[in-house]
Amino acid sequence: MTTEQEWTEDRDLFVAAGGADTGPLADEFVRLGESLSRVSTVSEVLHQVVHAARAVVPGADLVSVTLRDSADLFRTPVETDALATRLDELQYRFDEGPCVAATRKGGLGVVHEPALADALQFPRWAPAALELGVGGVLAVGLFPQGETPRMGALNLYSLTPGALDAKDRDLTLVLAAYASTALAATRSCEAAELEAAQLREALRSRDVIGQAKGILMERRGITAQEAFDILRRTSQDLNVKLAQVAETLAARRGEL
Structure with missing residues (x-):
């Protein structure tokens, strides 16, 4: 990450030249552009900008x-x-x-x-x-x-x-x-990363709910809809997310 001291050194070169040669100042913005292209979070972007502004202006x-x-x-x-x-x-x-x-x-x-x-x-x-x-x-x-x-x-x-x-x-x-x-x-x-993470979590939840439904269908001889209704009601009664109920059931199926 570019430091404020590095921004200041280039700015001073520009000022010492009387502002006639815009090369050093142009280099400042090239450096800023390159620095921003390497950061990956909002926090990193903002830190780069404030320190560049403090040094350049x-x-x-x-x-x-x-x-x-x-x-x-x-x-x-x-x-x-x-x-x-x-x-x-x-x-x-x-x-x-x-x-x-x-x-x-x-x-x-x-x-x-x-x-x-x-x-x-x-x-x-x-x-x-x-x-x-x-x-x-x-x-x-x-x-x-x-x-x-x-x-x-x-x-x-x-x-x-x-x-x-x-x-x-x-x-x-x-x-x-x-x-x-x-x-x-x-x-x-x-x-995009958040959406991808949410999609992965949704797929994982769907899989574990399907697994829990299968266990209930096998053990109790009920339909898929009846198994889902049991999971849903349990989720509401316990005030626990449906996926968490399904995960617990799947993990402890040997105790049922």
């Missing part, structure tokens, strides 16, 4: 990712500093702030407040963030150009007012696009 002191679930509840699964999580959680509590707004905003889904002292759209959250020492914030929805509400947001905080500028905004948009694509692909893989 010059004005970012703290980075976090907000994820929104189907019930419109928010959480912060990864961050570079505990203060970032604190700032996110205040937004979730107030239902107000850049990361919450970025998941609901149309267009590119960008919320950029370079100087929080002037952020009138967040009357409760902005003063609380200022008290915690934050000067500016930039949040981009995931996906940047997807439908709203989005799956979450990539959040960058600066301790210095005005440090997050237009270039940082553009870099963050690209990072958010990388993160969104990798998240979508990873979630698809996880969903």
Whole structure:
């Protein structure tokens, strides 16, 4: 996994060159793309992205990712500093702030407040963030150009007012696009793996239920439907899953 120090070293080369040569910065995103192609879980994707953002975006002191679930509840699964999580959680509590707004905003889904002292759209959250020492914030929805509400947001905080500028905004948009694509692909893989596991479990349950039905049919001289009804009623009476009843019967058939 690429470390934040490695991201920072390449970023510094770009800054030292005055930004004229985009080679090192392009290499950053090539490296990020290669890193994301090797990860297999949502957690790994998010860790790669937050550390890349912290190193690549010059004005970012703290980075976090907000994820929104189907019930419109928010959480912060990864961050570079505990203060970032604190700032996110205040937004979730107030239902107000850049990361919450970025998941609901149309267009590119960008919320950029370079100087929080002037952020009138967040009357409760902005003063609380200022008290915690934050000067500016930039949040981009995931996906940047997807439908709203989005799956979450990539959040960058600066301790210095005005440090997050237009270039940082553009870099963050690209990072958010990388993160969104990798998240979508990873979630698809996880969903496919879950579906396969559920199918395997369903097949195993079907087999053990069939085995239990066969035992009852043989021992009691009843039909397949009658055997199934016995299993079903026992499951309901004992408040135990039908497959578990069938498995117990099959495993202890010698005691019947």
